[in-house]
Amino acid sequence: MKTGKEYEESLRKLNLNVYLFGKKVANVVDDPIIRPSMNAVKMTYEMAAMPEYEDLMTATSHITGKKINRFTHIHQSTTDLVKKTKMERLLGAQTGCCFQRCVGMDAMNALSITTFNIDKKYGTEYNKRFLKYLEFVQAEDLVCDGAMTDPKGDRALAPSQQKDPDMFLHVVEERADGIVVTGAKAHQTGAVNSHEIIVMPTISMREEDKDYAISFALPSDAKGITYIYGRQSCDTRKLEKGLLDRGNQIFGGHEALVVFEKVFVPWERVFMYKEYDFAGELVENFASYHRQSYACKVGVGDVLIGATQVAADYNGANKASHVKDKIIEMNHLNETLFCGSLACAEEGSKQPSGTYLVNVLLANVCKQNVTRFPYEIARLAQDIAGGLMVTMPSEDDLNSPEIGHYVKKYFQGRADVSTENRMKILRLIENITLGTAAVGYLTESMHGAGSPQAQRIMIARQVNMAEKMKTAKKLCGIKE
Amino acid sequence: MLKIGIKFCGGCNPAFDRVAAVEKIKKGLEGKAEFVPLNDETSEMVIAVMGCGNACAELGETREKQIIIISDIDGADAAIEEIKRKQKV
Numbered sequence: 315m316k317t318g319k320e321y322e323e324s325l326r327k328l329n330l331n332v333y334l335f336g337k338k339v340a341n342v343v344d345d346p347i348i349r350p351s352m353n354a355v356k357m358t359y360e361m362a363a364m365p366e367y368e369d370l371m372t373a374t375s376h377i378t379g380k381k382i383n384r385f386t387h388i389h390q391s392t393t394d395l396v397k398k399t400k401m402e403r404l405l406g407a408q409t410g411c412c413f414q415r416c417v418g419m420d421a422m423n424a425l426s427i428t429t430f431n432i433d434k435k436y437g438t439e440y441n442k443r444f445l446k447y448l449e450f451v452q453a454e455d456l457v458c459d460g461a462m463t464d465p466k467g468d469r470a471l472a473p474s475q476q477k478d479p480d481m482f483l484h485v486v487e488e489r490a491d492g493i494v495v496t497g498a499k500a501h502q503t504g505a506v507n508s509h510e511i512i513v514m515p516t517i518s519m520r521e522e523d524k525d526y527a528i529s530f531a532l533p534s535d536a537k538g539i540t541y542i543y544g545r546q547s548c549d550t551r552k553l554e555k556g557l558l559d560r561g562n563q564i565f566g567g568h569e570a571l572v573v574f575e576k577v578f579v580p581w582e583r584v585f586m587y588k589e590y591d592f593a594g595e596l597v598e599n600f601a602s603y604h605r606q607s608y609a610c611k612v613g614v615g616d617v618l619i620g621a622t623q624v625a626a627d628y629n630g631a632n633k634a635s636h637v638k639d640k641i642i643e644m645n646h647l648n649e650t651l652f653c654g655s656l657a658c659a660e661e662g663s664k665q666p667s668g669t670y671l672v673n674v675l676l677a678n679v680c681k682q683n684v685t686r687f688p689y690e691i692a693r694l695a696q697d698i699a700g701g702l703m704v705t706m707p708s709e710d711d712l713n714s715p716e717i718g719h720y721v722k723k724y725f726q727g728r729a730d731v732s733t734e735n736r737m738k739i740l741r742l743i744e745n746i747t748l749g750t751a752a753v754g755y756l757t758e759s760m761h762g763a764g765s766p767q768a769q770r771i772m773i774a775r776q777v778n779m780a781e782k783m784k785t786a787k788k789l790c791g792i793k794e
Numbered sequence: 795m796l797k798i799g800i801k802f803c804g805g806c807n808p809a810f811d812r813v814a815a816v817e818k819i820k821k822g823l824e825g826k827a828e829f830v831p832l833n834d835e836t837s838e839m840v841i842a843v844m845g846c847g848n849a850c851a852e853l854g855e856t857r858e859k860q861i862i863i864i865s866d867i868d869g870a871d872a873a874i875e876e877i878k879r880k881q882k883v
């Protein structure tokens with residue numbers, strides 16, 4: 315396994331084509347806007363080497379029997395799935411943000427199932443290729459970007475019906491040694507902190523869309539790939555000298571638009587090629603794993619609840635009964651999210667490939683709650699934090715020789731707590747509920763791993779309605 | 795001297811400071827036990843530090859050894875006493 319330092323060094327060797335604020339980034343690793351997100355991914359390496367976390371952070375490879383980072387593991391039991399949930403909560407709580415490495419893990423687990431199933435039907439050799447690739451990822455302890463979401467253009471039209479054919483990533487040329495692809499993947503979490511990009515189709519497809527039914531993996535600096543870094547609310551605070559106004563002083567997440575302009579993929583890295591009838595299965599399995607992965611929001615919730623309690627302690631409102639009750643409600647919602655992720659893991663099952671898949675119905679229920687509860691937790695945090703969270707002056711004002719004493723005097727809460735500490739905790743709440751980390755805690759909770767309606771469709775499809783109706787009829791004596 | 799390995803749970807949501815508990819145990823057994831890496835085959839005993847009552851850390855690799863499990867902060871004192879008693883030190 316790589317150390318955190320080795321991970322950082324390995325990123326320096328990549329030759330990524332990254333654009334930020336309209337300019338090409340010369341040094342991605344040290345860029346002040348990007349750096350906090352690298353710090354968060356680095357934690358997945360550092361904690362794997364710490365005895366007090368390794369039971370969750372590491373696993374035993376089913377291919378080589380070697381100890382590996384759990385983010386490169388294929389789940390071999392429901393215990394593995396439960397550990398994945400716990401690892402994600404742990405990391406969310408340690409970083410207070412999106413640590414970006416779960417999308418690739420979920421992509422690999424979904425591919426381990428679907429490549430096997432395609433081979434069984436068509437006699438192809440995708441699973442063999444995939445396992446070889448997986449062994450490489452495990453041995454090198456790599457970060458993989460899980461790239462599913464296409465820009466999608468007109469949502470009412472299928473890939474092959476779009477006016478611009480590049481709205482969904484597709485094959486543009488087939489060669490003896492591989493394929494050439496064009497298109498883009500949007501909202502790519504952790505893309506510029508990744509060594510590899512694993513591309514999957516974004517929706518179920520029909521025969522006419524078969525050029526879009528492709529899956530493959532490429533090094534992140536492959537020729538023809540361009541990254542356009544996503545803005546986040548309050549991002550330029552990271553360019554300021556002081557740390558206080560950032561809220562989270564160390565960590566952050568990121569997303570990027572990843573453009574593929576005639577990119578060559580060798581056959582040994584192609585895991586699906588025009589088997590359109592398996593696109594839906596791959597999407598569903600990836601989405602189910604990723605809906606489980608939102609246990610990370612429970613960890614960020616832990617930070618937000620802790621911060622809210624501190625804010626209440628600092629302004630003296632901590633003993634008010636409604637404040638106590640609101641914090642109980644925040645915990646209730648947060649632990650309910652944990653229940654969903656744990657439940658779908660515990661109820662997981664073995665697939666023909668040997669991989670354990672989460673319970674699809676419960677994973678969708680889990681994510682449906684994730685689209686709602688963090689918003690309510692954030693609302694309660696803002697209620698308890700008070701208005702100062704959004705009207706407070708800057709760190710420079712606090713330290714100003716002319717007016718700093720006013721800031722200290724008038725924003726003092728309890729007399730034994732410094733104004734500076736009160737400002738720090740309020741900035742952290744601001745960061746998670748409407749600053750850079752709100753991207754991960756709120757909007758990603760809404761749309762990441764699929765917008766709310768996608769889960770409702772799955773819930774409708776997965777529940778055993780016939781059985782429910784049968785039982786109801788039996789109990790009230792209906793005989794038809 | 796008695797050789798002891800430490801096995802931690804992964805610490806997803808621990809109810810106490812597991813690392814501090816181990817420091818306490820190490821201090822309590824200073825001069826009476828040697829703390830060695832978990833994979834040290836010469837150790838006779840393993841202290842398994844579980845962050846909560848779920849006690850989910852895998853103990854398979856420590857099967858052959860005496861295991862003392864602690865899953866709350868009071869467990870640190872109890873472990874010190876138990877080891878002293880067992881070793882008559």
Ligand SMILES: Cc1cc2nc3c(=O)[nH]c(=O)nc-3n(C[C@H](O)[C@H](O)[C@H](O)COP(=O)(O)OP(=O)(O)OC[C@H]3O[C@@H](n4cnc5c(N)ncnc54)[C@H](O)[C@@H]3O)c2cc1C
Nearest residue numbers: 417460461462463469501502503758761762763764765767
């Ligand atoms: C922070 C963040 C991180 C993400 N990380 C990743 C990542 O790492 N990898 C990845 O592949 N993806 C990632 N995603 C993408 C995520 O999966 C998508 O945001 C999600 O699938 C929704 O797609 P969209 O954003 O294009 O929304 P849109 O498609 O624009 O949806 C907007 C609304 O329109 C509705 N809608 C859309 N199409 C239809 C339709 N045909 N019929 C009816 N209603 C429709 C939706 O339900 C929704 O309410 C991330 C997203 C976010 C916000």
Ligand code: SF4
Nearest residue numbers: 803805806845846850
């Ligand atoms: S023992 Fe408790 S705190 Fe430790 S990993 Fe298991 S569930 Fe989490």
